[in-house]
Amino acid sequence: MERVIELNGNQYDVPVEVGNVQELLGHLELADRIVIVEKNRNILSKDAFDQPIKDRDQIEIIHFVGGG
Amino acid sequence: MSSSKYSRQELFAPIGEEGQKRIREAKVFILGAGALGSSGAEMLVRAGVGQITIVDRDIIEWTNLHRQQLYTEQDVVDQLPKAAAAERRLKAINSDVDITGIVTDVTPQNIMELIDGHDIVLDATDNIETRLIANDAALKLGIPFFMGACVGSYGLTFPIGIQDDQPCLHCLLEALPSQTMTCDTVGVISPIVVTTAARQAADVLKYLTGADFEPKLESADLWTGDRASMNVASMKKAGCPSCSENAVYPFLSARESMRTAVLCGRETVQLSWPEGRTFDPLAFAESIHGTTTNLVKNEHLVACEYKGHRVVLFRDGRMLIHGTKEVVTAKKIAAGLLG
Numbered sequence: 001m002e003r004v005i006e007l008n009g010n011q012y013d014v015p016v017e018v019g020n021v022q023e024l025l026g027h028l029e030l031a032d033r034i035v036i037v038e039k040n041r042n043i044l045s046k047d048a049f050d051q052p053i054k055d056r057d058q059i060e061i062i063h064f065v066g067g068g
Numbered sequence: 069m070s071s072s073k074y075s076r077q078e079l080f081a082p083i084g085e086e087g088q089k090r091i092r093e094a095k096v097f098i099l100g101a102g103a104l105g106s107s108g109a110e111m112l113v114r115a116g117v118g119q120i121t122i123v124d125r126d127i128i129e130w131t132n133l134h135r136q137q138l139y140t141e142q143d144v145v146d147q148l149p150k151a152a153a154a155e156r157r158l159k160a161i162n163s164d165v166d167i168t169g170i171v172t173d174v175t176p177q178n179i180m181e182l183i184d185g186h187d188i189v190l191d192a193t194d195n196i197e198t199r200l201i202a203n204d205a206a207l208k209l210g211i212p213f214f215m216g217a218c219v220g221s222y223g224l225t226f227p228i229g230i231q232d233d234q235p236c237l238h239c240l241l242e243a244l245p246s247q248t249m250t251c252d253t254v255g256v257i258s259p260i261v262v263t264t265a266a267r268q269a270a271d272v273l274k275y276l277t278g279a280d281f282e283p284k285l286e287s288a289d290l291w292t293g294d295r296a297s298m299n300v301a302s303m304k305k306a307g308c309p310s311c312s313e314n315a316v317y318p319f320l321s322a323r324e325s326m327r328t329a330v331l332c333g334r335e336t337v338q339l340s341w342p343e344g345r346t347f348d349p350l351a352f353a354e355s356i357h358g359t360t361t362n363l364v365k366n367e368h369l370v371a372c373e374y375k376g377h378r379v380v381l382f383r384d385g386r387m388l389i390h391g392t393k394e395v396v397t398a399k400k401i402a403a404g405l406l407g
């Protein structure tokens with residue numbers, strides 16, 4: 001089933017192999033970064049990263065970087 | 069009295085003359101005079117902040133000029149420390165502002181003394197470890213800390229210590245990252261520097277003028293158009309060692325011996341000694357004159373080539389050894405020059 005979500009304010013087609021938030025982070029190469037994830041306006045704790053991604057979910061991801 | 073210098077800022081209704089007065093009374097500490105520090109400092113100096121202290125440990129390099137807006141080619145040739153060049157440039161921009169540049173490495177040992185007495189700490193450092201030290205120190209002194217970081221085309225901001233029930237940086241970072249992306253590993257473009265600094269500066273102005281604003285964690289990527297803005301209040305940790313009632317401020321714990329740091333991705337090792345060991349650059353330059361080449365000296369530092377490495381020794385006792393990531397090599401060079 002095709003899933004189109006809003007990811008960081010942009011429309012995003014979720015690849016078929018991405019089932020949950022953790023897999024999305026892996027796909028975006030953010031799996032080993034420090035990230036804060038919000039799904040449908042709620043902050044997700046790490047143990048909720050296995051939540052499935054559904055069509056029209058709104059997901060925001062902020063990762064920490066060192067520079068400045 | 070309202071000088072015409074700030075008339076357009078006072079015309080902006082949420083600031084007004086009253087807000088301008090508050091901006092004028094503010095003492096701002098800027099942690100770093102690199103990219104974010106240059107950009108943020110220039111905005112706040114032009115805005116007419118009363119007093120600014122800007123601290124940085126580095127000298128200006130060619131690779132800085134595309135994004136560090138306070139500096140010129142001549143500053144690189146003169147091997148000026150960023151804090152000294154920033155002070156001079158900022159004073160030229162607005163003589164109303166009392167500006168002090170300090171050439172030093174911010175550490176757990178000196179940060180409390182450095183930031184005490186300021187109303188705001190503006191984050192412009194280039195690494196998460198220093199941010200966590202600043203987070204602890206600012207929380208301990210009750211000074212708001214305006215976090216900002218950027219790399220590539222991506223940046224994020226988060227004002228800390230604005231509301232009692234909000235999380236701090238330590239609450240947000242469950243674990244220290246083993247490695248974060250830095251400007252020296254993946255590069256950076258100047259638009260994201262200016263954007264990130266602008267968000268920080270806007271939050272600072274809102275805070276100073278007493279505007280009602282909610283501290284949000286925000287990010288932007290100017291290349292992809294990605295953006296995020298989160299209310300992270302739910303991430304406040306009841307037992308946080310940095311911001312709870314029983315805070316112990318773990319990142320302020322002093323380390324006594326010589327400290328070494330391999331500076332992010334640029335083949336440079338920094339050696340620094342416990343407080344108390346300082347150097348007279350001009351006398352030192354005299355003593356190494358015969359054994360080194362390309363010697364450059366000024367009142368802040370001595371730079372030279374020694375055994376194939378570029379070495380910079382600062383008045384405050386720090387030494388940068390370029391061209392190596394090996395602490396052992398760096399220590400050999402230091403021993404060779406200092407005996």
Ligand SMILES: [Zn+2]
Binds near residue numbers: 235239240310311312
């Ligand atoms: Zn905390």
